[in-house]
Amino acid sequence: MLRILHMRRVLFPAVVLFIGAGEALGDVGGAMDGILEITTWGKIWRALTLVDHTTRVVVIGTTVLGAAAGVVGTFAYLRKRAMLGDALSHATLPGIALAFVILGEKRLGWMTVGAAVTGVLGVLAVLGLRRVPRVKEDAAIGIVLSVFFGAGLVLMSLIQQMGSGEEAGLRSFIYGKAAAMLTNDAWLIGVSAGVVLVCCVLLFKEFRLICFDQSYASSQGWPVGLIDLLMMGLVVLTTVVGLQAVGMILVVALLIVPAAAARFWTDRLGRMTVAAGVFGALSGWLGSTISAVLPRMPTGAVIVLCTGVLFLMSMILSPHRGVLAGLIRRMRLARRVADQHLLRALAEIEESRGEGTRVEESELWKMRSWSAAGFSRVMGRGQRRGWIDGDGRQCRLTATGRTLAKRVLTNHRLWELYLIRYADIAPSHVDRDADEIEHILSEGLVQELRQALAEETTIPPSPHVAGVGI
Amino acid sequence: MVWEWSIDGWILLAGVLSACSCALVGNFLVLRKLSLMGDAISHAVLPGLVIAFIVTNSRASLPMFVGAVIVGVLTAFLTQVITRHGKVEHGAAMGVVFSILFAFGLVLIRRAPGADHVDLDPECVLLGNMMQIGMAGFGGMFPTAITNLLIVMAANILFVGLFYKELRICAFDPELATSLGIPASVMHYALMVMVAITTIASFEAVGSILVIAMLIVPAVTAHLLADRLGAMIFLSLIAAAVSAVMGHVLAMFGPGWLGMKTTVASLAETSPMTAETSAMMAVVAGALLLAAVLFSPEHGLLGRAYHRFALATRIVGQDVLGWLYRGQEAGKHVMMRTEVIRVIGRSWQSRWALRRLQHQGLLDVETHESGEAGLRLTQRGRIQAERVVGSHRLWESYMSEHFDLADDHLHEPANRMEHFITPELQDELRRDVPDATRDPHGKPVPPLNDSLLDDS
Numbered sequence: 001m002l003r004i005l006h007m008r009r010v011l012f013p014a015v016v017l018f019i020g021a022g023e024a025l026g027d028v029g030g031a032m033d034g035i036l037e038i039t040t041w042g043k044i045w046r047a048l049t050l051v052d053h054t055t056r057v058v059v060i061g062t063t064v065l066g067a068a069a070g071v072v073g074t075f076a077y078l079r080k081r082a083m084l085g086d087a088l089s090h091a092t093l094p095g096i097a098l099a100f101v102i103l104g105e106k107r108l109g110w111m112t113v114g115a116a117v118t119g120v121l122g123v124l125a126v127l128g129l130r131r132v133p134r135v136k137e138d139a140a141i142g143i144v145l146s147v148f149f150g151a152g153l154v155l156m157s158l159i160q161q162m163g164s165g166e167e168a169g170l171r172s173f174i175y176g177k178a179a180a181m182l183t184n185d186a187w188l189i190g191v192s193a194g195v196v197l198v199c200c201v202l203l204f205k206e207f208r209l210i211c212f213d214q215s216y217a218s219s220q221g222w223p224v225g226l227i228d229l230l231m232m233g234l235v236v237l238t239t240v241v242g243l244q245a246v247g248m249i250l251v252v253a254l255l256i257v258p259a260a261a262a263r264f265w266t267d268r269l270g271r272m273t274v275a276a277g278v279f280g281a282l283s284g285w286l287g288s289t290i291s292a293v294l295p296r297m298p299t300g301a302v303i304v305l306c307t308g309v310l311f312l313m314s315m316i317l318s319p320h321r322g323v324l325a326g327l328i329r330r331m332r333l334a335r336r337v338a339d340q341h342l343l344r345a346l347a348e349i350e351e352s353r354g355e356g357t358r359v360e361e362s363e364l365w366k367m368r369s370w371s372a373a374g375f376s377r378v379m380g381r382g383q384r385r386g387w388i389d390g391d392g393r394q395c396r397l398t399a400t401g402r403t404l405a406k407r408v409l410t411n412h413r414l415w416e417l418y419l420i421r422y423a424d425i426a427p428s429h430v431d432r433d434a435d436e437i438e439h440i441l442s443e444g445l446v447q448e449l450r451q452a453l454a455e456e457t458t459i460p461p462s463p464h465v466a467g468v469g470i
Numbered sequence: 471m472v473w474e475w476s477i478d479g480w481i482l483l484a485g486v487l488s489a490c491s492c493a494l495v496g497n498f499l500v501l502r503k504l505s506l507m508g509d510a511i512s513h514a515v516l517p518g519l520v521i522a523f524i525v526t527n528s529r530a531s532l533p534m535f536v537g538a539v540i541v542g543v544l545t546a547f548l549t550q551v552i553t554r555h556g557k558v559e560h561g562a563a564m565g566v567v568f569s570i571l572f573a574f575g576l577v578l579i580r581r582a583p584g585a586d587h588v589d590l591d592p593e594c595v596l597l598g599n600m601m602q603i604g605m606a607g608f609g610g611m612f613p614t615a616i617t618n619l620l621i622v623m624a625a626n627i628l629f630v631g632l633f634y635k636e637l638r639i640c641a642f643d644p645e646l647a648t649s650l651g652i653p654a655s656v657m658h659y660a661l662m663v664m665v666a667i668t669t670i671a672s673f674e675a676v677g678s679i680l681v682i683a684m685l686i687v688p689a690v691t692a693h694l695l696a697d698r699l700g701a702m703i704f705l706s707l708i709a710a711a712v713s714a715v716m717g718h719v720l721a722m723f724g725p726g727w728l729g730m731k732t733t734v735a736s737l738a739e740t741s742p743m744t745a746e747t748s749a750m751m752a753v754v755a756g757a758l759l760l761a762a763v764l765f766s767p768e769h770g771l772l773g774r775a776y777h778r779f780a781l782a783t784r785i786v787g788q789d790v791l792g793w794l795y796r797g798q799e800a801g802k803h804v805m806m807r808t809e810v811i812r813v814i815g816r817s818w819q820s821r822w823a824l825r826r827l828q829h830q831g832l833l834d835v836e837t838h839e840s841g842e843a844g845l846r847l848t849q850r851g852r853i854q855a856e857r858v859v860g861s862h863r864l865w866e867s868y869m870s871e872h873f874d875l876a877d878d879h880l881h882e883p884a885n886r887m888e889h890f891i892t893p894e895l896q897d898e899l900r901r902d903v904p905d906a907t908r909d910p911h912g913k914p915v916p917p918l919n920d921s922l923l924d925d926s
Contacts, residue, residue: 082562083506132694133769138561139505139690143759146509146683150752153679157746158725175576249513250576253569260558260566296580304573311566315556323555 040293047292055292058178061186062284062303065242066254068193070280071200072234073255074262074273078211079231082256083141084126089239089248090145091122093152096173096243100159106169108185108244115173115240122148123232176247176300178288185244192241196234200273207231208269246300254280257307264318283307337439338378340408341368343387344438346397347405351459355402358394406459412438413460414449421453473722480613484603485714485751487619488672492684493710494626495664497703500689501641506561507546507662508685510568512669512678514545516575524578535670542666543659545571603675615675622671629664630703633657638699676748683752684710691759694766709758717751724750782816785889787823788858789814791832792888794847795855799913804836807843827851856916861891863909863916864899870910871903877910 050056076085092115099114100106122144129140156170172180200207206227209217218224235255242251262275287303316324345367349359365375379395382388387401397405415434419425425433441449453460492508499505515538522537545567552563603615630637636657639647644654665685673681692705725743764772790810797805807824814820824845827833832851838844847855865887866880875883891899900906907915 077562080559080561082559082565086506086509086565129763132763132771134693135690135763136500136503136505138503139500139686142505142509142682142686143690143756146679146686146752147756147759150679150683150749150756153749154721154745154753157749158743161743250569250573252565253573256562256565257569260556260562263558264556298576298580301573301576304569305577308566308570308573311570315552321557326555 043293047289052292054179055288057183057186058181058292058299059285059288061181061189062178062245062288062299063281064186064193064284065189065238065245066258066280066282066284066303066307067277068189068196068280069238069242069251069254070258070262070276070278071273072196072231072238073259073280074269074276075200075207075211075231076235076255077259077263078269081232081235082259083138083252084123085235085239085255086252087126087141087144087148088119088123088236089243089251090152091125091148092116092119092240092243092248093149093173094118094155095152096170097152097155097159100170101155111170111173112188112240115243116236118148119236119240120232123236172247173243174247174249175298176243176245176250178245178299178303179291181245189241189245192237196238197277199230199234203227203230204270204273211269246303250300250304253304253307254283257304257311258283261307261311261314264314264321279307279310283310333439335381338370338374339381339387340439342378342382343397343401343405344408344412346388346395346401347409348462350397350402350405351409351462356396358396360394361390361392364395408438410459411441411446413462414446414453415441416462417453417460418449478718478722480603480616481747482715482718484613484616484619484675485718485747486711487616487623488676488680489684489688489710489714489751489755490707491619491623491626491668492672492681493688493706494630494703495661495668496685496689497692497699497706498637498641498661499665499685500693501699502644502661505686505690506564507549508665508669509682510549510564511542511545511662511666512673512681514568514571514575515539515542515666515670516572517541517578518575520575520578538670539663539666541571542669543662546659546662546666618671619675622668626664626668629660633660637661641699676751680748680751683755684713687752687755687759688713691755691762694759694762694769697768709755713751713755713758717754718747720754721745721747721750782819783823783826786814786816786819787827787832788854788889789885790820790823790827790845791847791851791855792858792862794833794845795852795859795916798847798852804838804844804846806838807835807845810845857893857896858888860916861896862888863913864896864903864906865891866909866911867903867905867915868899880910 046052047055047059050059073082073085076082095114095116095118096111097114098118099111103110125144125148126137126140129135129143130137135143159170206217206222209220209222210224210227210231214224217227238255239251242254245251246254258276258279259272261279262272265275266272283303283306287306288299290306291297291299291302314322316322319325342364345364346359349364350357361379365372370378379388379390382401383390386398387404388395389398390396412434415437416427416430419430419433420427496505496508499508518537518539518541519534521541522533522535525537526533545564548567549560549563552558552566553560556563558566603613636647636652639650639652640654640657640661647654647657669678669681669685672684688706688709689702691709692702696702696705722744725745762770764770767773793810793813794805797803810824811817811820824833828835831848832854834846834848836844836846862884865884869875869880869883870877909915
């Protein structure tokens with residue numbers, strides 16, 4: 001019977017916990033819901049103009065946090081330390097719980113210190129474990145993350161039984177509770193972010209050095225260990241002040257995602273840092289504003305979703321590294337390759353049968369492994385661009401087409417000859433290789449090939465035995 | 471706290487089953503350097519659970535399970551896509567995917583109609599429901615969670631048993647696997663599916679923290695202790711089971727042993743505190759790993775520190791012998807102990823080495839007139855010293871002949887190499903220098919006394 005009683009004691013807090021978790025995921029808008037009868041537009045206007053004190057604090061706090069995390073995250077990202085931030089943020093839990101156990105009450109300042117202490121211990125543990133043979137970095141991160149967090153949860157379950165009822169408050173560190181941000185919290189974030197930004201500006205050169213070439217930096221006499229320590233210190237600072245806002249599970253997203261998104265837009269570190277800061281700030285502002293306007297939107301999670309949207313847009317739309325740009329490039333190349341194959345096929349036919357020969361389209365089709373649709377597309381394109389004349393059954397090269405076709409054929413032949421003469425490849429094997437490279441030979445390279453091969457004629461003869469060709 | 475087998479037995483069983491299932495697939499994650507995939511998947515499945523809940527409007531296990539597995543595999547897939555097409559580093563890509571999916575899940579939980587008053591709280595995701603499993607089994611019933619865990623365990627054993635060879639090759643050498651015709655990417659996704667299934671079935675019972683811990687920690691522990699995959703898997707299962715049992719025992723009694731008493735008002739009497747079982751299991755797993763890191767015979771920090779110390783002592787001892795021998799050559803047969811220690815440096819290590827040399831009967835200690843301790847080589851000591859000095863001088867000759875080094879630059883490298891030159895190598899050096907009896911400075915090379923060699 002005692003056991004059952006005990007069970008009830010265990011289950012009862014579990015219910016409280018759930019309510020606590022619900023609170024932890026609370027939102028600004030939800031609090032205003034039903035209390036004030038304001039239209040959606042009114043809400044949006046109030047959120048955008050930062051009229052309400054609570055909204056103002058939360059929006060400014062999360063925006064500044066986002067900026068700082070984005071900037072410092074850039075360096076962590078480039079140093080491939082992204083997931084170390086995850087271990088770090090999870091390792092803060094035992095510190096928070098211990099500070100509470102020792103003090104016996106909830107004091108934000110000391111809990112932040114506790115978080116920083118065990119967070120740093122966690123990072124050191126990862127760095128130490130990495131040096132143990134057979135323990136890889138990812139395993140070290142996973143070990144620290146789960147064991148430290150487990151230790152934190154053990155402490156939490158003990159605190160829960162101390163009966164102070166404060167345990168739910170501690171839980172806001174896990175999931176974040178931006179909506180409950182106080183002016184003091186915002187100041188803490190603001191000052192920390194200021195420190196982070198100033199350090200990043202002052203130490204920009206040093207950070208850049210160890211991000212890209214650590215061994216060069218140490219060979220030039222830079223105190224690499226110290227710089228690294230400073231950088232990790234800034235990451236710790238950002239993480240710890242970010243815990244209250246977005247929680248320890250999601251704070252790593254503020255470090256990684258804006259930096260990863262910024263990477264798509266530029267190859268220069270300065271611009272990337274600024275872009276990541278802007279992305280972070282934008283996400284913080286958007287996320288907190290959305291959660292102020294719409295009911296039941298947990299601020300931290302919405303902020304992370306905003307970073308996610310920015311990341312997705314960057315990954316798709318970036319002009320150089322973007323997926324869309326890559327697709328377009330690949331499609332253009334594929335089209336050009338198909339065009340050139342058609343032209344070369346016609347040029348080879350003209351070579352054997354004389355200029356201006358009309359060719360049966362069915363014969364042409366058989367020369368390469370074109371699909372029916374692909375063939376008609378490439379024929380259509382050729383006609384539209386005025387390279388070939390055709391009536392649907394027969395076709396021939398126009399004058400413009402012939403010039404182009406001859407150039408493609410020349411490239412192909414030159415490369416074949418080059419392979420035979422210099423790469424020592426049998427004539428029967430060069431066709432396929434030349435097939436691939438002929439499309440990307442530049443004018444200059446063609447000149448060089450001509451000189452190297454001492455090939456003066458416009459179109460070198462085919463190296464293949466007659467009849468074996470194309 | 472009272473231990474009742476009808477409850478705690480089920481909890482133990484659930485703990486052991488989930489820990490072992492996780493550890494089994496965890497071995498391959500750790501070997502493939504995908505440890506954090508378990509972390510990512512167990513966070514990222516949240517939206518899968520919530521969507522399944524919204525669609526079916528119930529907390530039925532199967533749809534939730536399916537939803538979670540789909541999102542779990544999606545996590546692996548998206549990570550791959552971002553790594554490949556976005557050229558983002560793998561770890562960072564994982565971080566991007568799982569944190570965004572987790573955030574999405576959190577938003578969904580708050581937005582889902584009716585989700586507010588169903589116990590679909592993120593808390594369960596972190597810690598699981600060990601006590602509920604125990605309660606469900608109270609009175610001799612068979613808890614469903616146990617059935618699920620048994621099925622998953624069986625599936626895992628079957629998977630690893632059937633594809634042992636493929637998994638092993640893919641774990642150690644994916645390129646070889648591909649060249650042997652084993653589709654490495656199919657195996658990758660099969661493994662991811664198994665990880666997702668295991669993760670989800672386990673964290674319903676024990677929570678995501680324990681899942682992450684059990685996927686990684688026992689496997690790493692075992693990897694430190696075993697060289698063969700079979701042994702590694704076996705040891706990881708043992709580590710997992712021990713963590714589960716010890717974790718529950720410590721959770722039940724540990725705080726009580728430390729004298730912690732609960733002060734919850736609803737109970738008339740104070741009783742010892744208990745900790746969260748699943749969290750404690752993670753801590754115990756961590757402690758086991760720490761023990762392996764320290765004490766593993768081959769890779770442990772202590773073992774390696776001992777080897778390093780033994781080597782350093784040997785080198786310092788040989789330096790001492792060499793120094794005494796050179797003294798003898800100069801006519802000084804007894805040298806002051808303090809002087810030797812000063813010359814060799816590293817005072818405490820030299821002292822230790824001197825004691826060992828004396829113990830081995832390689833040198834005698836005698837009190838000098840001035841009252842100081844003097845050192846003298848014994849016959850056996852002299853033979854050993856000849857070997858060291860011989861190595862040194864032969865190596866100097868060799869370097870002077872073949873390496874084009876100035877004579878005053880020969881001593882330092884020779885001083886390092888002399889400790890690692892075996893008698894066989896000495897013979898070869900002897901054959902390869904112009905004059906095997908003199909070093910470049912004109913000092914005699916002691917002959918090698920093979921018959922009297924004593925390598926104790």
